[in-house]
Amino acid sequence: MASYSVLHGSVALITLQNPPVNALSAAVRAGITDAVQRTLKDPQVTSVVICGQNGRFCGGADIREFGGSMSGPPLVPMINAIEAMDKPVVAAIEGVALGGGLELALGCHYRIAHRQALVGLPEVTLGLLPAAGGSQRLPRLIGLPAALDLITTGKHILASEALKLGIVDQVTDGNALNMAVEFARRIVGKPLDPRRISTLPCPSPPDVDFLLDRVLAQVRKRARGALAPVACVGALRAAVFLPFAQGMEKERELMGALFDSGQARALQYAFFSQRLVSQLENHCCYWARYGLVPRHIAPEEILERCLYALTNEGFNILQDGMAAGPEDIDAIYVFGYGWPRHRGGPMFHAGQVGLARVLEKLEHYQHKHPDVPYLKPSPLLRRLVAAGSPAVQKWREFLNKDRVHSQL
Numbered sequence: 482m483a484s485y486s487v488l489h490g491s492v493a494l495i496t497l498q499n500p501p502v503n504a505l506s507a508a509v510r511a512g513i514t515d516a517v518q519r520t521l522k523d524p525q526v527t528s529v530v531i532c533g534q535n536g537r538f539c540g541g542a543d544i545r546e547f548g549g550s551m552s553g554p555p556l557v558p559m560i561n562a563i564e565a566m567d568k569p570v571v572a573a574i575e576g577v578a579l580g581g582g583l584e585l586a587l588g589c590h591y592r593i594a595h596r597q598a599l600v601g602l603p604e605v606t607l608g609l610l611p612a613a614g615g616s617q618r619l620p621r622l623i624g625l626p627a628a629l630d631l632i633t634t635g636k637h638i639l640a641s642e643a644l645k646l647g648i649v650d651q652v653t654d655g656n657a658l659n660m661a662v663e664f665a666r667r668i669v670g671k672p673l674d675p676r677r678i679s680t681l682p683c684p685s686p687p688d689v690d691f692l693l694d695r696v697l698a699q700v701r702k703r704a705r706g707a708l709a710p711v712a713c714v715g716a717l718r719a720a721v722f723l724p725f726a727q728g729m730e731k732e733r734e735l736m737g738a739l740f741d742s743g744q745a746r747a748l749q750y751a752f753f754s755q756r757l758v759s760q761l762e763n764h765c766c767y768w769a770r771y772g773l774v775p776r777h778i779a780p781e782e783i784l785e786r787c788l789y790a791l792t793n794e795g796f797n798i799l800q801d802g803m804a805a806g807p808e809d810i811d812a813i814y815v816f817g818y819g820w821p822r823h824r825g826g827p828m829f830h831a832g833q834v835g836l837a838r839v840l841e842k843l844e845h846y847q848h849k850h851p852d853v854p855y856l857k858p859s860p861l862l863r864r865l866v867a868a869g870s871p872a873v874q875k876w877r878e879f880l881n882k883d884r885v886h887s888q889l
């Protein structure tokens with residue numbers, strides 16, 4: 482939800498309330514929409530400040546809502562309505578203004594931030610693009626090159642850097658909310674048209690096509706096969722060449738293709754997995770408090786059972802003639818599945834660990850879990866170990882001559 486109050490008799494304060502990061506859930510969007518209506522109707526109110534509860538402006542759209550059916554007021558019209566207001570609206574940014582949170586702030590007429598606050602459009606890291614106007618407003622505010630950098634990487638930057646880029650108007654080491662309220666009182670009556678970012682042209686260099694093509698090639702190389710960075714460049718191209726309203730249509734169209742994609746689901750799953758893992762320690766405290774004895778599983782066991790089962794399947798694939806050699810499997814993992822290049826690929830890595838050790842571990846885990854078929858060591862792995870664990874480049878010599886021809 483969002484609370485509404487009036488300070489000094491004339492400054493409406495809209496406070497986003499959705500701990501811990503004040504994500505823009507349906508209830509928060511409804512609260513903001515209602516509060517905007519109240520400020521418009523209240524003749525005493527001459528300016529507006531939007532802030533987040535507990536020193537955090539907003540962590541963006543509520544990612545947990547993405548999996549289900551989205552309800553409540555949509556973000557885009559809400560932000561457009563804020564920008565269109567005839568009373569100045571100031572975003573008081575403390576903590577974070579990320580994703581939809583920064584897009585909300587870009588719909589405001591001014592942005593005042595704490596120096597240490599983090600801002601950014603990290604949607605690309607979730608397989609998305611900034612589709613609440615961010616891909617169209619940010620380049621209009623700070624120019625195409627800087628917007629391309631921020632949006633295609635999704636990086637978070639400090640407000641002090643955002644000030645240099647022109648994303649925020651002022652920073653403070655003190656209380657950003659107090660500063661924003663004082664600022665809001667002072668700017669009443671100043672013209673708002675130049676502050677509506679959607680009405681600005683998009684500053685871009687003369688060789689704009691060259692720049693867009695170069696960045697497109699870079700993102701394709703950096704994140705092979707990833708859809709979102711490519712879509713981000715497409716949305717920014719629209720910001721340069723199309724008027725705002727048409728650019729917004731393009732932004733929406735590109736987001737439509739990403740929103741339900743497997744890549745977006747995977748990246749959002751990874752976001753929450755990362756946080757769950759970091760909470761493991763707290764779970765242990767919980768178990769201890771209730772007298773439960775957790776089964777101890779060493780992190781190496783999890784890693785080894787995943788990794789060695791994977792390489793074991795690689796040996797079976799080689800044995801069955803589905804791949805011509807270990808290099809085929811490694812190339813698929815490095816280039817297709819993001820296996821760290823400096824580790825060569827799973828088959829090369831098995832060679833580095835030592836085939837005898839991989840075999841020993843598989844035998845150990847198979848003994849413990851005889852019902853798990855993929856822990857059963859491959860005959861090819863046994864043959865290689867028996868032959869003294871030759872280097873990966875020699876494995877082809879040990880493949881059965883009569884195996885089915887490779888499909889690769």
Ligand SMILES: CCCCCC/C=C/CC(=O)SCCNC(=O)CCNC(=O)[C@H](O)C(C)(C)COP(=O)(O)OP(=O)(O)OC[C@H]1O[C@@H](n2cnc3c(N)ncnc32)[C@H](O)[C@@H]1OP(=O)(O)O
Nearest residue numbers: 502504540541542543544545577579580581603612613756
């Ligand atoms: C066609 C549809 C149109 C839709 C258009 C609108 C689209 C908008 C796109 C977006 O805005 S996508 C979201 C963009 N925002 C982000 O990517 C930020 C994600 N969050 C973070 O990076 C970090 O959480 C943080 C904000 C920097 C805070 O970090 P900190 O280390 O302090 O805390 P965490 O442990 O990471 O998080 C605490 C807690 O909060 C949950 N959470 C964080 N952000 C969100 C979020 N945006 N939505 C939902 N939940 C969020 C996080 O999962 C933790 O909760 P948990 O229960 O412990 O897991």
